[in-house]
Amino acid sequence: MKKEFVRAVPVLERLEQRGHLAYFVGGSVRDSIMGKEIHDVDIATSATPQEVKELFDRTIDVGIQHGTVLVFHEGEPYEVTTFRTESQYKDFRRPEQVEFVTSLLEDLKRRDFTMNAMAMDKDGILYDPFKGREDIESKIIRTVGSPDERFSEDALRMVRAVRFMSQLGFEVESSTYQALGEKAHLLSHIAQERKTAEFQKLLAGKKPKEALKVAASTQILQYYPELDALMREIKRFLSLDLEECQTFEEWLSVIALASAKKESMYREWKLPVAVIKKIKALIEGYERRNREFYSRYQLYEIGLEDAHRIERVWSVYSGQPAQYARIDDLYAQMPIQRETPLSFSGNDLIKWSGKKGGPWIKETTKDIIQRMLDGEIVNEREFVKQWLIQGNKQ
Ligand code: ATP
Numbered sequence: 001m002k003k004e005f006v007r008a009v010p011v012l013e014r015l016e017q018r019g020h021l022a023y024f025v026g027g028s029v030r031d032s033i034m035g036k037e038i039h040d041v042d043i044a045t046s047a048t049p050q051e052v053k054e055l056f057d058r059t060i061d062v063g064i065q066h067g068t069v070l071v072f073h074e075g076e077p078y079e080v081t082t083f084r085t086e087s088q089y090k091d092f093r094r095p096e097q098v099e100f101v102t103s104l105l106e107d108l109k110r111r112d113f114t115m116n117a118m119a120m121d122k123d124g125i126l127y128d129p130f131k132g133r134e135d136i137e138s139k140i141i142r143t144v145g146s147p148d149e150r151f152s153e154d155a156l157r158m159v160r161a162v163r164f165m166s167q168l169g170f171e172v173e174s175s176t177y178q179a180l181g182e183k184a185h186l187l188s189h190i191a192q193e194r195k196t197a198e199f200q201k202l203l204a205g206k207k208p209k210e211a212l213k214v215a216a217s218t219q220i221l222q223y224y225p226e227l228d229a230l231m232r233e234i235k236r237f238l239s240l241d242l243e244e245c246q247t248f249e250e251w252l253s254v255i256a257l258a259s260a261k262k263e264s265m266y267r268e269w270k271l272p273v274a275v276i277k278k279i280k281a282l283i284e285g286y287e288r289r290n291r292e293f294y295s296r297y298q299l300y301e302i303g304l305e306d307a308h309r310i311e312r313v314w315s316v317y318s319g320q321p322a323q324y325a326r327i328d329d330l331y332a333q334m335p336i337q338r339e340t341p342l343s344f345s346g347n348d349l350i351k352w353s354g355k356k357g358g359p360w361i362k363e364t365t366k367d368i369i370q371r372m373l374d375g376e377i378v379n380e381r382e383f384v385k386q387w388l389i390q391g392n393k394q
């Protein structure tokens with residue numbers, strides 16, 4: 001058993017001592033079988049949330065209406081969720097209220113895919129009623145029970161299927177694949193934030209292109225706003241070196257460039273403001289780069305790291321080779337760089353010029369930096385002072 005599970009065994013033991021059932025479930029069991037690193041160790045139990053809270057010293061209510069209590073053991077947080085079913089689905093979404101049950105099997109039945117519907121007890125024994133292990137070995141994503149029904153209950157599962165494709169490098173089993181195409185339209189009922197969150201995980205996975213291809217051919221992509229232009233040219237889009245993208249923002253810049261409706265896309269995808277800001281900067285950088293190579297002043301302003309990001313977006317979307325070495329050379333040759341401390345301050349400029357503060361400070365600073373980059377002014381306090389005084393006399 002992996003050390004993360006071993007550390008959590010006392011939590012299971014505690015629950016069992018009081019006569020409850022308790023198991024490790026979900027992604028951590030799947031990932032450990034795959035020999036992958038595991039992150040969150042989730043626990044399912046027959047104990048009610050109230051009973052769980054009484055058994056542990058430190059707990060936080062994180063989703064009591066879904067039966068989830070966060071339990072701390074030796075400083076580590078564990079989500080402990082009461083066995084439940086989700087019988088009454090409404091509007092193709094998971095219900096607000098759940099029904100607690102006493103059987104592990106019932107709980108595993110409501111889970112999305114066979115690989116996610118396994119449980120492991122404190123001795124490392126696997127409970128695998130839907131043959132998730134076999135599917136993992138054959139690298140197959142298959143719903144627990146009828147895919148039509150399971151996707152109709154909760155349409156988000158369809159996006160989860162393609163995100164797991166990308167993350168795990170698995171294929172979607174054929175009847176599950178067919179149901180994706182038939183039920184994709186139900187995604188119109190799902191909150192965009194949740195669809196965007198799954199999409200982000202898809203893009204960060206190891207096979208994003210394969211997953212996007214399936215998302216396009218099953219029409220899942222249709223339920224991401226403003227991608228009409230991209231969908232029309234999906235062949236060209238998928239022929240780009242998309243895997244070069246290293247961050248969500250880089251990916252979304254390339255997608256936005258291909259979507260041709262950037263502004264409304266940012267809004268409708270419900271992206272956080274900070275993310276939108278970064279994407280806009282990347283696209284602006286891309287557009288400038290498409291006209292000409294970076295100037296020294298531009299490189300000074302954006303810094304080496306962001307220049308590489310822009311270059312990557314430019315190279316991926318334009319299909320031309322990235323010129324990182326040329327950027328690095330130019331940067332290395334610059335007399336001052338973004339990181340270089342300036343030898344003077346705005347206050348110095350006021351003192352030396354005898355003028356009052358105002359917008360001219362910013363402009364003059366910019367002018368001095370530009371001249372430093374051109375090699376006309378040296379980044380030394382006395383040099384700047386003399387230059388300013390002489391300039392003012394003229
Ligand atoms: P990750 O490694 O990304 O966290 P995960 O499998 O743990 O993957 P979570 O979203 O954390 O995914 O969900 C935990 C478990 O809850 C899943 O393994 C699955 O059993 C169940 N689950 C999550 N979302 C759904 C859903 N929409 N429908 C049914 N079961 C779900």
Ligand code: MG
Nearest residue numbers: 026027028040
């Ligand atoms: Mg998880």
